[in-house]
């Protein structure tokens with residue numbers, strides 16, 4: 001299912017939370033929306049899910065327009081909110097059943113979906129425990145389960161791993177990856193760059209309501225003009241000049257046997273570079289590839305770090 | 312919609328404190344009212360017109376223990392208010408003119424030993440006066456003189472028990488059942504508003520809206536779930552008091568109509584409160600306070616007849632007043648036609664509140 005968002009705008013008072021946002025997610029595509037706190041991610045997602053009225057702009061899911069009254073378009077979307085929106089005083093299974101019924105599922109089909117979802121998120125053993133007795137990570141997983149129970153064609157996740165331990169976080173990312181592999185389109189917001197890099201085909205970077213960059217990680221990095229770096233440790237010193245003249249290499253700085261080489265595409269150029277080193281009679285003890293990440297892109301574009309402090 | 316209503320019920324009745332409020336507390340109160348009738352701690356009786364001829368005679372019978380005398384222009388209203396607020400067991404008013412009836416004030420729901428003593432004294436005076444008249448009529452003058460010698464020198468006394476009109480003259484358990492039904496139905500509704508506040512805070516309410524269901528059906532589910540709670544609470548008290556306390560609720564159709572309409576008022580107030588408050592604790596605090604204050608204002612705690620005139624007017628602005636008014640009529644044997652006016656008022660209030668609740672709720676959900 002294709003999502004097309006055009007020129008979306010929403011302000012609260014005189015604060016513009018989302019400003020002229022356009023984006024497109026193709027069928028089966030995994031799209032990451034990145035941005036620091038207050039960038040407008042949740043606001044954008046609320047509008048995309050028909051929970052918040054845009055001041056301007058248009059949202060199409062397939063050939064249906066999303067509005068706050070659109071019933072049909074909602075069928076296609078699975079929404080996982082940033083906060084844990086589950087009934088603490090109901091069991092995991094009861095939570096899932098309620099939302100399954102709201103999505104029109106009944107009887108044996110509903111039973112099957114509830115069981116599948118619990119299985120997918122590793123909650124099958126706790127199906128009949130109240131959600132309030134769950135750990136934070138398990139509640140997060142249930143939160144996600146409610147959003148995907150009805151097998152939407154577009155799954156929208158708003159920071160689904162916030163405050164989650166590494167184990168639950170992995171379970172969540174695995175489950176999301178599996179769903180995406182089944183062809184579900186994904187809209188994923190986070191301020192964890194590594195999650196976006198792992199899960200998403202394409203990312204959009206939002207800052208103060210404005211989309212400041214969009215593309216695949218590689219495209220964004222290229223746009224940034226930053227090079228990959230190779231950190232090398234050799235068994236004997238080599239001539240910097242010779243390394244510099246290897247194809248794709250922009251710069252090389254060595255201090256004895258340790259050095260760093262800047263190169264346009266590390267993975268691609270590595271073989272040739274290693275050959276050049278071998279030509280000089282040296283052997284490589286270790287090599288580390290450092291690719292500029294989305295953090296660097298963000299820092300470059302805004303002059304600010306993506307996350308303040310430890311958040 | 313049914314799914315939402317069912318969830319509300321499930322969650323409401325899973326909460327132990329709600330179970331206590333619904334299943335235990337109303338009956339504890341009705342029992343307490345029943346037990347306390349005739350055994351209130353208050354034994355003092357108010358007397359107005361102690362120096363009038365009838366006053367002197369009756370007071371001889373009463374003895375002078377535990378009496379409080381009222382004089383002056385405001386004597387009657389002062390005494391009545393003291394009875395109404397529970398500071399006196401009852402009050403007796405002796406007329407200046409012998410031919411006028413003795414009046415006395417005694418609250419059915421607040422009966423006491425003192426009040427019983429009052430009843431006995433008045434009856435005794437009446438009986439002796441009656442006996443003397445009978446003896447005379449039969450020409451047995453000697454015996455009539457005996458009766459007179461026994462201390463009875465006045466003609467038959469006409470008495471009126473002002474208190475008999477209170478709560479439609481229902482007896483203790485009936486009036487307690489009625490007022491507790493009204494009070495607790497509303498209370499159940501308002502305490503059920505907490506769930507809505509919680510849902511809003513947790514983001515569940517928003518989440519409901521991502522389902523492919525029109526918003527009005529979600530709102531309807533929220534209202535109907537609460538209507539089921541309030542109706543269940545009312546039905547529980549009505550049925551249990553009918554079975555265990557022998558309360559006669561009158562025409563089931565008329566009583567049912569009043570109860571369901573009042574339950575609908577409570578359910579809409581619940582959704583309104585749940586939409587206006589942001590913290591669950593405030594919903595509980597405001598809900599319980601409002602339920603008690605409205606019950607007091609509407610005459611569910613003390614009979615409306617003893618209210619000062621302004622308060623009697625204010626009472627009419629509470630749904631409780633109309634429900635109590637209607638139920639006193641149906642319990643006294645009235646049919647649906649006898650409570651048409653009250654039902655009309657309740658219906659109008661229900662419609663207005665339901666409409667407001669639905670609109671407020673809808674607006675809140677889809678900003």
Ligand SMILES: Nc1ncnc2c1ncn2[C@@H]1O[C@H](COP(=O)(O)OP(=O)(O)OP(=O)(O)O)[C@@H](O)[C@H]1O
Nearest residue numbers: 012015017035036037038039040041042043044082
């Ligand atoms: N209901 C609201 N009323 C007023 N201002 C709001 C409201 N919702 C969001 N905002 C403002 O809009 C801006 C964007 O908020 P939003 O929640 O969309 O950011 P976000 O990118 O999701 O941030 P986070 O990473 O912290 O979740 C913020 O400045 C926020 O204060």
Ligand SMILES: [Mg+2]
Nearest residue numbers: 041042082158
């Ligand atoms: Mg957010």
